[in-house]
Amino acid sequence: MAERKKSMLYTRSGDSGTTALFGGGRVPKDSARVEAYGSVDELNSALGVAVAFVQQPEIREALAGVQNELFNIGSELASETGKAAASGHMFTGEEAKIATIEALIDEYDAEVEPLRTFILPSGSAGGAMLHLCRTVCRRAERAVVRLAREEPVNPAVLTYLNRLSDLLFVLARYANKADGAEETPWRKG
Numbered sequence: 584m585a586e587r588k589k590s591m592l593y594t595r596s597g598d599s600g601t602t603a604l605f606g607g608g609r610v611p612k613d614s615a616r617v618e619a620y621g622s623v624d625e626l627n628s629a630l631g632v633a634v635a636f637v638q639q640p641e642i643r644e645a646l647a648g649v650q651n652e653l654f655n656i657g658s659e660l661a662s663e664t665g666k667a668a669a670s671g672h673m674f675t676g677e678e679a680k681i682a683t684i685e686a687l688i689d690e691y692d693a694e695v696e697p698l699r700t701f702i703l704p705s706g707s708a709g710g711a712m713l714h715l716c717r718t719v720c721r722r723a724e725r726a727v728v729r730l731a732r733e734e735p736v737n738p739a740v741l742t743y744l745n746r747l748s749d750l751l752f753v754l755a756r757y758a759n760k761a762d763g764a765e766e767t768p769w770r771k772g
Contacts, residue, residue: 606663677739
């Protein structure tokens, strides 16, 4: 019988409910830090699903860049406090990246009708997925805010996530318009 090679996917070191951070420390898996980088990872995965549904290549291209930045942000959040700063932040060039997000918001917002009422998250498959990603982004932002109350966090991470949720909203609207899907207005009562 051939000897079975052990996979590197499992280490058994987390079986007791802790996980390793970059830099060597360990924290409980339900810590604010793990919740923050786990929420960013979930957002990144949701964006991967959205890309599979979005028909517009320009949106897919923009989201590919965002996904890479979310991986950088998650890596920074997964670093032991102070270790990311010592080795250099993983989310670098923050001002330019935030400016890029803001430029995309302006660009796509100019392509859709001005909002006159709240809209329900709906529309085409791509548009609806982008609306879902927006809500996941807001949750990730809340998790990072909670972490920032306990430990130092790069403030640009919060700014980026805040702008990203706005971008995802306008991209959902743009995808719906491009797909010919009507927006559903919210009706009070």
